[in-house]
Amino acid sequence: MPTTMGRRERKKAQTRQALSEAALRLFSEHGYDGVTVAQIADEADVSIATLFAHVPDGKEALIFDDGSERRIWLTAAVHDRPPGQSVLEALRRSMAARGPFTDDLPPELRHKRDLIVNTPALREYSRKLWIACEEALAEAIATESGRDPSDMTIRALARYVLEIPELAGTEPDPLAALNAIFDLLEHGWPESPGKT
Amino acid sequence: MPTTMGRRERKKAQTRQALSEAALRLFSEHGYDGVTVAQIADEADVSIATLFAHVPDGKEALIFDDGSERRIWLTAAVHDRPPGQSVLEALRRSMAARGPFTDDLPPELRHKRDLIVNTPALREYSRKLWIACEEALAEAIATESGRDPSDMTIRALARYVLEIPELAGTEPDPLAALNAIFDLLEHGWPESPGKT
DNA sequence: CTCTGAAACTATAACCACTATAGATTCAGA
DNA sequence: TCTGAATCTATAGTGGTTATAGTTTCAGAG
Known part of the structure; x- marks a missing residue:
């Protein structure tokens, strides 16, 4: 067997890509x-029928991959961080280099990102893909911090981190927003005890 | 004008309630x-056509109100807290007495709550209603803590608080989960600096 | 009390996302 | 080469949702 897939899987991938590109082109031109x-x-x-066979999650999923890439990338960011770096610091830096937080992207990807951020249905589906990584991220954090994976604090932290792209993505300065949110998660809400 | 509304608005409310009750009954019996x-x-x-005239948000909204009650309740919890109590403490206590966090409810409401928690579409819509209060809650917090309402930290805090019902609602002990999450928001993520 | 206009309701038809089915084609591996 | 599974297709259907146009019902003005 050759290292490249057979003609069958090649055609499948071609079809999926054709759908993805067609969707992105048409969405950009006429709106979602x-x-x-x-x-x-x-x-x-x-x-x-073929379209839905390739994209079981429906119309919004057309321009996204299946989300497994995100999961791998996230757990790697946690596990492979440099020595001495905290988990949150690793996540902060990794996220800052990605998604809506940098303009260091090919223009084609920038357009796609803008489309997603400006289209509620697509933004919501993007969030779903992130949240689908919650369990994987929680496990990674639990492993690294020597805690119980069922600890609610870990689940909440994972959820809150994965919520950041949607929360900060629409801000005028997404990167500053990302940093502010990570500061909140690291140090808590700095409130003076109460009103007089 | 009498304190009770006219026959017109009374009938309107009746119809809306009939829809709500019919939906709840049928959902409970046959599933969403x-x-x-x-x-x-x-x-x-x-x-x-009348159904959709009364419930513009669609099928999932049938058993919910329009969400204004939530908003009022939330901002009141922040503004009317007892002296010396922090904003987060006020929110923690208010939430603990409500929604999925207490069984001190009439059995009818308990059934409804269970239906919502166990039905993904309804749970998601409930979250939407909470998130729709984000701006109001952020404003309330900004006022009480003397910060700028556009501060990302405040928006994030509001979002994270409003995410709690969905996050903790499905846990085996929702109240303990709620407290763990509020502890996280108050004190931050307590991590030892990093790996060796 | 009556008139008038707005609001609520209705039936109908349509649009669109999505699914089910059954059959045709294409490819992979025995 | 043969067999079976995967892919694709056309078709028809389901269900949520909206648009339209017309009817009934009420509230307020005169």
Whole structure:
């Protein structure tokens, strides 16, 4: 067997990519709500049934991958951090280099990111993909900090970290927002005890 | 004008309540996905068009109110807290007495709460209602703590607090989970600096 | 009390996302 | 080469949701 997949899987990947590109092109041109899945299927030259066979999560999932890349990337960021660096610091730096927080991206990806951030349905689905990593991230943090993985504090921390892209992504200065949020998570809410 | 509304608004409220009750009854009996909006409209003896006129947010919104009650309740919890009590402490106590965190409720409301917690679509919509209060809560916190309302730290705090019902609601001991999360928000993530 | 206009309701038809089914084609491995 | 599974297709259907146009019901003005 050759290292490249067989013709079958190659065609499958081609079809999936054609759908992804068609969707991104049409969304950019007419807006998310201005495009029907029928148009996308047409543009990619497949039937509607085929479209849904490739993208079981529906219309919003068309321009995303299946999310496994995110999960791997996250757990790696936690486990492979340099010595002496805290888990939160590692997550902060990794996130800052990614997603909505840097403009150091090919223009094509920037356009895609802007489309996602400015389209509620896509932003929400992006959040879903992040949240789907909650368990994996919680496990990674539990391992690294020697705590119990069922500790609610860990689950909450994982959730709150994964919520950051949606929370900070729409801010005028996303990177500053990201840093402010990580500061909150590291040190807590700095309130003077109460009113007089 | 009498203190009670006119017949018109009374009938409107009646219809809305009939829809709400019909939906709750049918959801409880056949599950959320086992009921169509047509059945609900039928049970409430109105047309489908009328159903959507009363509940513009769609099927999931049928058993919820419009969310304004939540908003009022939240801002009151912050502004009317006893002297010497911190904002987070006030929110912690208020939330603990409500929603998924106490069983001190009429059995009818308990059933409704269980239905919501166990039905993904309803749980998600409940979260939406909470998040819709983010801006109001952020403003309240900003006022009480003398900070700038556009401070990202405040927005994040508000968001994280409003995320608690969904985060802790499914835990075996929701109240303990709620307290653990509030501890995290108050004191931050207590991590030893890093690995060797 | 009556008129008038707005609001609520209705039936109907349509749109769109999504699913189910059954059959045709294509490829992989025995 | 043969067999079976995967892919794709057309088709028809379900269900949520919206638009339209017309009818009934009420509130307030005169």
